Amino acid sequence: LGAGDYALLRELGRGLCGTVYLARERATGNIVAFKVMRKSKLVDVGEAKHASEERRLHERVSRGPFINRLLASFQDAHALFLVLEYAPCGDLFQAMNFHGLPSRNDAVIFTIQVATALEHLHGLGYVYRDLKPENILLHGHGSVQLADFGMAKALRPGERSFTICGTAQYMSPEVLLHRGCYFEADLWAVGIFIYELVTGDTPFSSISGSRQDLYRRLMSHDPDHMVFPSSIDKKTSSVVKGLLQNEEHRRLGACGKMTELYKHPWFDAVDVCAVQRGSATPRLQP
Known part of the structure; x- marks a missing residue:
């Protein structure tokens, strides 16, 4: 060719x-x-x-x-x-702007699809480092696809990456604070992703925009005292808190155990295996 x-x-x-x-x-x-x-x-x-x-x-x-x-x-x-x-329906960011926020079930399905893709990358030894709706492509049948691997990096067992890259609002504390990141940095990003799916914003978007302000906010971040909009139910706030843990090993799905994430009650309304097989798809099909 x-x-x-x-x-x-x-x-x-x-x-x-x-x-x-x-x-x-x-x-x-x-x-x-x-x-x-x-x-x-x-x-x-x-x-x-x-x-x-x-x-x-x-x-x-x-x-x-x-x-x-x-x-x-x-x-x-x-x-x-x-x-x-070719993904004919554009990216998830565009879809959310045009169609509005996804339903609760659609948000769960999108999260399972994205987490399954990340699990595949992690199994091959790659940390993705750039999760955000703009990098998630949509197909007409409802499935999403992770795209743009420019920030992904191969990690040897126990190795950490000290490069600061990606979108600031999705970066984990260990990245922003120069402690180096491992695969769990992607789990933090999944927590930000869920928050954005259900609110249309990121949890740190109220910051003025400077990286210094983001540093200060993350330094004082306490997941147990996060404040959520009144429209967010307890299961949703709980799964976000479980992913936005400062200590990497405490994040849901950490240490290569993504199945632990799916055990959270937020996923109960959806058949995880059916989503992974492609037989359960979101209603939002642009």
Whole structure:
């Protein structure tokens, strides 16, 4: 395969190092997302090695559950090309802005799908580090897909990553406070994700926006004294508190035991295994 095997239809998005197009594979007629990364630009911004590593990582995790598939990759003298599964309904952030907040059951289903994808990454030795609704793609049949693995990192057993990256409102205390993160940093992000699904905001969004203010808020964070909107029931507040524990080992699902997260009563209304099989899907199907 090469770039000439795809007909570009329209631009879907543009970033610092590349552009994503809606494209059609000429031989099959299949619609795909076609990402073009100019090598000269990658070199200019010092991202050439990182782009290559991201491609290899995505290739390795691609066939996992609820993960956006990398269908093909190739290059020529001028650019790197990634052929990705196309998600016709955009991302979860867009869907929430257009359709409003998901129902309680839909929020539970989305969380199970995302946590299942993260569990797959963790099992292969990768911490994701960039969970947020913008990185969760939606398909018409209701399932979500984790996308954009630019922040993901391979960790050896016991190794920690000390790079500060990702979206500040989703960063765990150990990341922001330079203590290094392990897989449990993604569990903290799941707690923020649930809070955003049910309220439309993140728990630390009232901060002025500076990272220093975020540091101060996290330094004094006590999950047992979190204040929730009156519309949030006790099961929801409890699961969020269980994930937003300052001590990593105390977070629900910590130490590779994601099944412990699903035992929380917040998940009782949904058949977790049915969601993981794909036979239970959310009602929100844009």
